Amino acid sequence: MLTKIVDNDKINKLKSYIGKSDKIVIVSHELPDGDAIGSSLGLYHYLMSFDKKSIKVIMPNNFPEFLKWMPGANDIVIYDKYPDFATQLISEADVLFCLDLNAVKRVGKMASTVIASDARKVMIDHHLEPEDFCKIVISHPEMSSTSELVFRIICALGDVDMIEKDAAECFYTGMMTDTSSFSFNSNSAEIYVIVSELIKKGIDKDEIFRMVNQVYSENRLRLMGYVLCEKMCVYPDKKASLFTLRQDELNRFKYKTGDTEGFVNLPLSINGVSFSAFLREETNLIKVSLRSIGEFPCNKFAALYFNGGGHKNASGGEFFGTLDEAVKVFEDGLLQFNPNNFEKF
DSSP: OOOSSHHHHHHHHHHHHHHSSSEEEEEOOOSHHHHHHHHHHHHHHHHHTTTSSSEEEEEEEEOOGTTTTTTTTTEEEEEEHHHHHHHHHHHSSSSSESSSSGGGGGGGGHHHHHHHHOOOEEEOOOOSSOSSSSSSEEETTSSSSSHHEEEEEEEETOOOGGOOOOHHHHHHHHHHHHHTTTSOOOOOOHHHHHHHHHTTTTEEEEEEHHHSSOOOOHHHHHHHHHHIIIIOOGGGGGEEEEEEEEEHHHHHTOOTTTEEEEEEEGGGEEEEOEEEEEEOOSSSSSEEEEEEEEEEEEEHHHHHSSOOOOOEEEEEEEEEEOOHHHHHHHHHHHSSTTTTGGGGG
16 A cells, blocks of 8 residues: 555564553654644554553643644643653653654753653654664654654554544644645655545544634634734745744733744745744744745755754744844845755755
């Protein structure tokens, strides 16, 4: 059905890890998105088919409301809320899955606990340049999402029949959100073979789209209008755009985690804009989100100017300073590296 991408040695070792374990923990990155939650819960539901003493999903911090409908979401342990409990679970795990992350720092405050754990660690990820802190590293940046990769791994384990509707809904959500509803990094025929298989499991892809993209709070909608009307800056000669949000602006619209999800994609609908940036003020840093269309590698911009990285068309980074300073870094960087002249770099 699908092209083989993971070698047999890793599949056999993974099968052995699962078979010999009693306690399994699944972790993902800070500010978990649809793929982090989707891949983690999809794997969780698959593993629940086995007779294990304990299977837990732990996230470093909270995740958006529009993902909390997902099967199993209520069972996720949030490290920020229950650090002692989460630390105990990680410390006692036989197997620790690290999903949708390529570096241990991406689990935030959990990093030291993850490193210290004696668990057999397994990385499953689709980002570039994976660190070597896991015994099994399954890294395939060509995949649309970690959710797609986990689905393929379960198929390679010979267990596709063990994927039921709950897991299928999670995998589909991860694939859909990480490709912006299959609008980028999704031009592979096999992605739609997988979607077809997930539909056969009973998912309603139209309802999933609605739950993720069309069920929001009034405050989020008003914030979106404010961003588009008051905050968006367009640089036509650079084919780029930027908008920023300060803490007081977020507070004005009663911001909750996930309320700005997808905003960075909005300027890309402007004719002639192929690079979009969003800078959001947090307590001790500026979070940077970058998106592009076509050949412009926004991940390289992230690496050059914001200590970040990611995918060619979807990446991010951080800036330790004021929002005004971050804007200056962005604008200075844009003079050197933009969709008009990136090929010389």
